[in-house]
Amino acid sequence: MRRANNQDSAVVQISDSSDRWQRRGHLFVVADGMGAHAAGELASKLAVEQIPHHYFRPSDAPVAEALRKAIQEANQEIYQRGQKNPEFHNMGTTGSSLVLAPEGAWVGHVGDSRVYRLRNQALEQLTFDHSLVWEMEAAGPIDKKLSRNIPKNVITRSLGPNAQVMVDVEGPWPLQSGDTFLLCSDGLTGQVDDVEIGVLLDCLPPKDACRVMVDLANLRGGPDNITIVVVRVDDADVGGATSVAGQHLPRNPPQVSMPFAMVAGTCLLAAIVFLLLGSHVAAAVAGAVSLVAAGLAIIVGGKSTPLASTTSNTPRSTTSPYRRYDCSDSRALIKNLIGTVNALRDASNEKKWTVDWSEINALEFKAKQAQQSGKSREAVHFQSEAIIATMEQLREQHRRQASDSTIDF
Numbered sequence: 001m002r003r004a005n006n007q008d009s010a011v012v013q014i015s016d017s018s019d020r021w022q023r024r025g026h027l028f029v030v031a032d033g034m035g036a037h038a039a040g041e042l043a044s045k046l047a048v049e050q051i052p053h054h055y056f057r058p059s060d061a062p063v064a065e066a067l068r069k070a071i072q073e074a075n076q077e078i079y080q081r082g083q084k085n086p087e088f089h090n091m092g093t094t095g096s097s098l099v100l101a102p103e104g105a106w107v108g109h110v111g112d113s114r115v116y117r118l119r120n121q122a123l124e125q126l127t128f129d130h131s132l133v134w135e136m137e138a139a140g141p142i143d144k145k146l147s148r149n150i151p152k153n154v155i156t157r158s159l160g161p162n163a164q165v166m167v168d169v170e171g172p173w174p175l176q177s178g179d180t181f182l183l184c185s186d187g188l189t190g191q192v193d194d195v196e197i198g199v200l201l202d203c204l205p206p207k208d209a210c211r212v213m214v215d216l217a218n219l220r221g222g223p224d225n226i227t228i229v230v231v232r233v234d235d236a237d238v239g240g241a242t243s244v245a246g247q248h249l250p251r252n253p254p255q256v257s258m259p260f261a262m263v264a265g266t267c268l269l270a271a272i273v274f275l276l277l278g279s280h281v282a283a284a285v286a287g288a289v290s291l292v293a294a295g296l297a298i299i300v301g302g303k304s305t306p307l308a309s310t311t312s313n314t315p316r317s318t319t320s321p322y323r324r325y326d327c328s329d330s331r332a333l334i335k336n337l338i339g340t341v342n343a344l345r346d347a348s349n350e351k352k353w354t355v356d357w358s359e360i361n362a363l364e365f366k367a368k369q370a371q372q373s374g375k376s377r378e379a380v381h382f383q384s385e386a387i388i389a390t391m392e393q394l395r396e397q398h399r400r401q402a403s404d405s406t407i408d409f
Helices: 018-024 039-055 063-084 132-138 144-149 194-203 206-219 258-276 280-301 331-351 358-372 376-402
Strands: 008-013 026-034 095-101 104-110 114-119 122-125 168-173 180-184 228-232 323-326
Touching: 008 039, 018 095, 026 039, 026 180, 026 228, 039 063, 039 095, 063 095, 063 104, 063 168, 095 114, 095 180, 104 114, 114 194, 122 194, 132 144, 180 194, 194 206, 194 323, 194 331, 194 376, 206 228, 206 331, 206 376, 331 358, 331 376, 358 376
Parallel strands: none
Antiparallel strands: 008 026, 026 095, 095 104, 104 168, 114 122, 114 180, 122 323, 180 228
């Protein structure tokens, strides 16, 4: 709603043969670019081109190794392109990849785009956000006031700015019929909360779930690009007969953020100089700044214990999934969906939009009947269809107005 260009990219690569499925499975990637002068667009585009290109190359490497290497090689491509053109210098992108293979699901991840799995009305976040707020909270308890002041959009790891990058690769999680996976950029998660996402995935077909989530994110302000890929496992044998238990690859060893480390060292040196000159106050200030910078160097350089959700009763864990949400209660979402349609109806009356409300009213009536009968899944479905129908009419009206040369935008 607020950006003229789209810095998100996505790709879906379905294996087109039994042999390819056995070796590499299916691949899904979402990337959210950053950088001026269209650099973000280029970075995310390169990510979704290069990751599949390298991943599906003929190789005897196992899935996890091939996925990690593919993401690292994509990082090299983005970095080198950025070095060649001053306008693209330091461009970067997130990169979240999901592989569905015979042994199960694998995730390869850099940045704060996310991968979720919905199973039995529980939504699990399989990826750790490489963001300042997650890294700081993971390092230990933080005062609530301080937490509110931490910028939410500062990421600590991305593809492109540096020649080398740490890649989280986790799995495999054996697949079950009915498993639903979601990959998304933060344009969705910044506006639609996790429980709402889980309920919509549970109640709607993948295509409808995508449409409603994009509509809701835009209706709530749409400050960023929104990209969503939903994958549902329909075949109980899609992962093959397997008894492989869930396992997690060892973490990369913690690293130190060099910029913060350099600041810490400089301030420590300054503190020593001030102390020798007899300026104790200045020495104390420089020493304090050095300690803070050293702490940030450790926090930002590599992640520590992952977060436990404030809405989850799952114990804090050092392995994925990092957050878990109970999505069995849809009442709050239904109320929000009803409020959304009512707000659109009020705006339509106020701004004199031309909307045929007959189909929308019929869908809302069905939703109300389903809710009264205790059929909450059907209620979510019909109320979501009402939002889709309303937004289709508004988009069509916008297209008609945009084609009228007498209308000044």
